[in-house]
Amino acid sequence: DVKVTQSSRYLVKRTGEKVFLECVQDMDHENMFWYRQDPGLGLRLIYFSYDVKMKEKGDIPEGYSVSREKKERFSLILESASTNQTSMYLCASSPAGGVYTDTQYFGPGTRLTVL
């Protein structure tokens, strides 16, 4: 089974802090994604990566950055956390190529609260 793990289920940070959210997948997937989920807005793509050291902006990248130094790990960084970044953050991965290219596998999510 594909397994996507996220470093924390719950996180509480203060405004202005630097926050790191880590995601690890164990299926050698090329593609990795970070979303945030807010009630009534569904999932919105923050950043994604097709390969190591590659990154692309999603629909709402402002206030976030990412790092992918190893294939299995994709980190989301909030340089200076703000209260409007309080949300559920979901990481996903998918393989490259073939029929199942777009089937994404999700981690359990990190609920971040910024005070």
Add this chain to the structure above:
Amino acid sequence: GEDVEQSLFLSVREGDSSVINCTYTDSSSTYLYWYKQEPGAGLQLLTYIFSNMDMKQDQRLTVLLNKKDKHLSLRIADTQTGDSAIYFCAESPGTASKLTFGTGTRLQVTL
């Protein structure tokens, strides 16, 4: 850009059928997906359908696609309390690996 819309809430009685609807705008959508999110968990892929199909059945789940109207539905037969969750539809053009998700429909199953 692409847009995917769903109603936010649906309530059904245990044993009845549930029908969750989704509309999308991208005419180049190649794959359409249904994901389920149980409380406190990430999203789990339920089923998918290619745009050249109009129906797919998988045990209690039936997916119907009306490509002309850009309308996708998920029917759950004999709905159980364990089906209570948020259901997301998503679409992809099949080339960029990016999915566009709907807002999610919260399904509540009552006794």
